[in-house]
Amino acid sequence: MSYQQPSTSVPTFPAATVLGYPRIGPRRELKRAVESFWAGRATVPELGAVARELRTGTRTRLAGLGLGEDASIPSDFTFYDQVLSVAAHVGAIPDRFADLRGPGGALDLPGLFTVARGEGDRAPLEMTKWFDSNYHYLVPEIGPETEFRLVETPSVKAFAEGLSDGVVTRPVIVGPVTFLLLSKPSASAPEGFSPLSRLDDLLAAYTDWLRAFAEAGATWVQLDEPALVSDAWAETPAQVSDAVGRAYRALSVDLARPERPALFVAAPYATIGERFADLAQTGVEAIGVDLVRGQAPAIDGAVRAALAGRTIVAGVVDGHNVWRTDLDAAAAKLDRLREAVGPEVNVAVSTSTSLIHVPHTTADEPDLEERLRSWLAFADEKVGEVLALAAGPGAAPEAFTRSREVAADRAAAPGVVVPSVRDRTAALTDADFHRGDYDTRVAAQDAVLDLPPLPTTTIGSFPQTSELRVARASLRKGEITIDAYEEAMRAEIARVISLQEDLGLDVLVHGEPERNDMVQYFAENLDGFAVTQNGWVQSYGSRCTRPSILWGDVSRPAPITVGWSTYAASRTDRPVKGMLTGPVTILAWSFVRDDQPLADTANQVALALRDEIADLETAGIPVVQVDEPALRELLPLRRADQQAYLDWSVASFRLATAGAADATQIHTHLCYSEFGEVIGAIDGLDADVTSIEAARSKMEILPDISGSGFARGIGPGVYDIHSPRVPSTAEITDLLTAALASVGERKLWVNPDCGLKTRGYPETVSSLEHLVAATRTVRERLGAPVQG
């Protein structure tokens, strides 16, 4: 295979592209291959062959869909995560994994997976959410000791592989500024150390990386810099601005073409703002902006002059949601941008983000109602949209006509606007968002519940055994009747209730055996939602979720959880806690309609939950938990947008719960993130009891909680449910002692970090035994009755 040596004249950026494409495979082939490798059922070469087939399949599919120009097909494959992939390329692997590295410093594939997943008491890299998406990346650990050196180049090999198949792809890698801003200080770093202080050293490795791409024949490389659109950093905007300037001058000016490919720096997920001008002042050849979630950058004379001969890649097709694009509106955005930048600047069309956030194709959804399906665009359909927009209404009239037809059809379809739902939200008043005052509630609840100090409870789910999964699958396939299925669930509930009684827990749960997923379960039981068959999106590593599609006005045709909760309550004299998923989390983990404000959709969901709580109350359930683990996740990346979000998200939770009687104890549960930033909002939820993930971070949340004057019940998780490790009684006693000092005995609840559904029974039972024993020890010290 021969290719042209890069010349010094800048190659043209393709007129249409996508920022990235799903990596997991249309039928989750990568997930299956990776997991069978982990299980010892496949070898490294076998896994490599599946990966190669997937990469080839993606290139062929995208070329078939029309991304024919050089560099328009992204090459973004990774076995686990794109941030981990950078760490592996540049050798930034924590010391505890040093023995896994080969003589040249590279990790082999098993080594890479060990860093991602841990091994024995070697903890994996921490995992956290990627910007405002439900994708999780691995957090690099960077210190003064980290050596940055290009030690391996699977990304370059993947490019070369495409080239040998006759396709000039565009490699996609996470950029250096984002990589460092997403990193945390290594264990040995001094107090206050900032990974960004290592930028210059990291740039040396990127320089070699870009050279390697150029040598392999790459014309364009995409560097993803979503950190530029976020205000979430400890660094000031001035420091980030300085880092951007330094990084991209080093990579585009100090390293000159043809030593490197042309550089496309993409800043997806929100408004790029002033970082656009920073990039324009460097030598990068193309800049990508998100015009779906974000606003167009300000273009003044200086920026315009600096940009002459270069490309703005306009993300006008939503990479993060599943609706067909309003092509007229997107074309108008493109026109406005072209006008602002003038004829000297090239404008190319793209998706707003990588398409890893959406499923492969609507063609794979034969069971989806045809009318709904016609409104949707998954990854492949979005490729058609960027191509139509690049061609324009003159050259692609059918696509534009179809887009108008779809918009009209969607607006008029039954179920999209349901008058009874609208009447109800329109009639809401301030009072619907407020409960009675807290002291009155406490008195009423104490009279009903009669709980000991430091009450013990769990977060809701108990281990999902294979029997439960088999029962659900058999029901779906019609192998067992609904009666037999419900009987199996009741048997499980009865078992879980008696287990909790034996353990000595105070507030019991039914264990959620009937739920495949805490959001999908509600989506399946509410009007206004649809679920997909193959609509998987990568959540982390080999894990995928299948978000539901919230397409219409939401209402509750019938009670959802009441039967299960009342059955549980019938098996015990202790209080049973009803278990619901909150409006914000239901929105965050679904694909949500884009034709009305999220706040309005959230209130519709909230009213459905409010009715469910009323029915639970009528059935005699004294405690109801409304889970909001995603509260932090939807927080806008730009500080200026955050208050409006917090206002509507908190309001929707309150709308869901404020109909409860004073005597009904409302709990909420949060996990997955650092909550310090939204502690005020958590207080604003006005729940009687809040359980919050805390064990993994060694209760670091406690000072925030006590500092914020949080006055109601609080259950900082005392053990991490993400690992099978059983915490000792002494360890839990210590955590409880710390928590007690911080929040006081009248407020403290005792619970694990999160639900137990991913755990096995042996470790669950031992851990809960220790939790109860530790609580009794601490109660004894308080001079309280030990028996709960």
Ligand code: MET
């Ligand atoms: C991710 S939060 C999970 C809460 C849910 N009630 C459970 O226990 O599984």
Ligand SMILES: [Zn+2]
């Ligand atoms: Zn949780």
